[in-house]
Amino acid sequence: MVAATGSGWLVPSAVDSFEHITGGDSAIVAVQYSHQPSWISYLVDQEQAREAGHPLFDAVYERWSQLPAGGRPDLVVFWESLGVFGGETAFSGEHDLANRTDGALFVGPPSFNALYREIADGREQGSTEIEPVYRDGRIVRFTNDVATEIPPDGAAWNGTRVLYLQHPSDPIVWWSTDPLIRRPDWLEDARGRDVLDEMVWIPFVAFWQITADLPMGLGVPAGHGHNTPATMSTAGPPCCRPDGWNATDAA
Numbered sequence: 001m002v003a004a005t006g007s008g009w010l011v012p013s014a015v016d017s018f019e020h021i022t023g024g025d026s027a028i029v030a031v032q033y034s035h036q037p038s039w040i041s042y043l044v045d046q047e048q049a050r051e052a053g054h055p056l057f058d059a060v061y062e063r064w065s066q067l068p069a070g071g072r073p074d075l076v077v078f079w080e081s082l083g084v085f086g087g088e089t090a091f092s093g094e095h096d097l098a099n100r101t102d103g104a105l106f107v108g109p110p111s112f113n114a115l116y117r118e119i120a121d122g123r124e125q126g127s128t129e130i131e132p133v134y135r136d137g138r139i140v141r142f143t144n145d146v147a148t149e150i151p152p153d154g155a156a157w158n159g160t161r162v163l164y165l166q167h168p169s170d171p172i173v174w175w176s177t178d179p180l181i182r183r184p185d186w187l188e189d190a191r192g193r194d195v196l197d198e199m200v201w202i203p204f205v206a207f208w209q210i211t212a213d214l215p216m217g218l219g220v221p222a223g224h225g226h227n228t229p230a231t232m233s234t235a236g237p238p239c240c241r242p243d244g245w246n247a248t249d250a251a
Helices: 012-021 037-042 046-065 082-088 094-100 114-121 205-216 229-240
Strands: 077-079 101-105 140-143 161-165
Touching: 012 037, 012 077, 012 229, 077 082, 077 229, 082 101, 082 114, 094 161, 101 229, 161 229
Parallel strands: 077 101, 101 161, 140 161
Antiparallel strands: none
């Protein structure tokens, strides 16, 4: 199940990667929730995403649950950008995700999402907001660079795997009204790999800097900002766990 962007567009590399990972033995379900580009929907049309994401998952899950237990396909969800905001509303927490899906990939999630905030704010002491470690990574993990190991290193990751991919320089992820009056944790910690050291918190100013970056988030090289399509073939396998997958397959 894939969440469309605000305008109903499906990221081709996400769809292509999933079909490649599954060898084409897959069915993809999506729904359009707006006529606006994602960054405009993000600012003015968030409720449409919420109203679409939850019913979509419920409808697919109900149909999936009616299939014979021994013959059901894996149920994997992929949501990107504002779609994560809508899709997360279908779940009450990490165990609900584990109980009702076989894997989940959330890419470029808005930081104000209720479930995302619960997980990010509940991160282990010493881990950062740009790459939180939550409950030893038993179900939910975060990465900001799919070319590196997904922390925490060496910890078992059995059962359903839920992965959040968020670039440190993605304005969609870090936009909120908080920087108007307080320094966010991601500007309190060491800067992310693609955030300039000169990016500092100044009341009101930082908020408008991030806001001005919203329409520019896709106009940057792959692996930065909100430009995530090139990472799908690497981010997808940890959640889908295809048999025999290797670096050649990803390439």
